[in-house]
Amino acid sequence: MISCDDLSVTLPGANGPVNILSGVRFTVDKGEFVSVLGTSGSGKTTLLRVLGGLQSATGGRITCDGVDVSGPPDGVVTVFQDYAHSLLPWRTVRRNVALGIEKLDKSERDARVDEALAMVGLSERDGEYPWRLSGGMQQRVQIARALAMRPRVLLMDEPFGALDAMTKASLQDQLQQVAELTGTTIVFVTHDVEEAVYLSDRLVVLSGSPANIGLSLDVPLPRPRDQIATKERADYLELRHEVYSALGHKVGERARG
Numbered sequence: 001m002i003s004c005d006d007l008s009v010t011l012p013g014a015n016g017p018v019n020i021l022s023g024v025r026f027t028v029d030k031g032e033f034v035s036v037l038g039t040s041g042s043g044k045t046t047l048l049r050v051l052g053g054l055q056s057a058t059g060g061r062i063t064c065d066g067v068d069v070s071g072p073p074d075g076v077v078t079v080f081q082d083y084a085h086s087l088l089p090w091r092t093v094r095r096n097v098a099l100g101i102e103k104l105d106k107s108e109r110d111a112r113v114d115e116a117l118a119m120v121g122l123s124e125r126d127g128e129y130p131w132r133l134s135g136g137m138q139q140r141v142q143i144a145r146a147l148a149m150r151p152r153v154l155l156m157d158e159p160f161g162a163l164d165a166m167t168k169a170s171l172q173d174q175l176q177q178v179a180e181l182t183g184t185t186i187v188f189v190t191h192d193v194e195e196a197v198y199l200s201d202r203l204v205v206l207s208g209s210p211a212n213i214g215l216s217l218d219v220p221l222p223r224p225r226d227q228i229a230t231k232e233r234a235d236y237l238e239l240r241h242e243v244y245s246a247l248g249h250k251v252g253e254r255a256r257g
């Protein structure tokens with residue numbers, strides 16, 4: 001579905017061009033949930049922006065369904081961490097969710113909005129303004145807006161990074177259900193190791209400078225996953241350990257970003 005071959009990205013820095021990503025090679029299969037991890041500044045957001053055609057690569061090739069990515073491909077939708085600035089405060093929840101499908105006729109648009117709101121559990125709040133909702137609900141509105149477009153690929157950049165632990169866990173489970181229901185291919189950037197292992201079919205860790213894929217790991221934990229039972233499994237703990245090690249943590253060291 002998505003293929004990244006020998007990708008490199010160079011960006012302007014204070015002292016001249018800086019090579020951020022180099023030789024990045026990976027693929028994401030249709031319907032797969034792949035998380036991208038890496039320490040702060042390793043290039044996760046840059047990689048996601050390039051995959052979504054929001055930023056150009058300096059070298060290499062990216063394809064989506066076999067077609068070269070040179071701008072945002074049809075059916076590839078990005079969800080950002082910053083829900084507050086992604087929603088239009090003067091539009092109701094319903095009209096925010098409809099934002100990406102305004103060209104459709106009204107009955108199709110209404111049906112898709114209803115479906116997307118139901119998937120994120122916000123059917124009852126469709127007439128409200130986003131600023132009246134909690135942070136978790138606002139992020140669900142942003143996800144519903146993406147889902148209403150029926151994306152082939154959902155690119156998510158730390159979508160739950162600003163939420164408290166309980167809200168985050170509940171949105172992770174909702175996203176799991178949505179992924180299962182829709183079969184959407186998801187690339188998910190996070191710095192949260194537990195979140196990545198819990199949600200993913202596979203995860204990749206960016207490392208080095210310039211960064212490339214330092215570790216690619218299958219996550220064969222059974223689905224549906226459960227916040228308590230899955231996280232108590234020995235294989236979950238082993239995967240978590242392996243990822244922390246790849247990120248440079250040592251046993252007994254406190255987690256850092």
Ligand SMILES: Nc1ncnc2c1ncn2[C@@H]1O[C@H](COP(=O)(O)OP(=O)(O)OP(=O)(O)O)[C@@H](O)[C@H]1O
Pocket residue numbers: 011012013020038039040041042043044045046047191
């Ligand atoms: N527009 C830009 N111009 C120049 N350098 C940039 C630009 N955007 C990002 N960078 C640099 O690219 C590097 C990677 O940034 P990026 O945001 O992709 O990392 P990240 O892994 O997502 O970080 P974080 O986890 O902190 O969000 C950083 O050194 C950053 O300073």
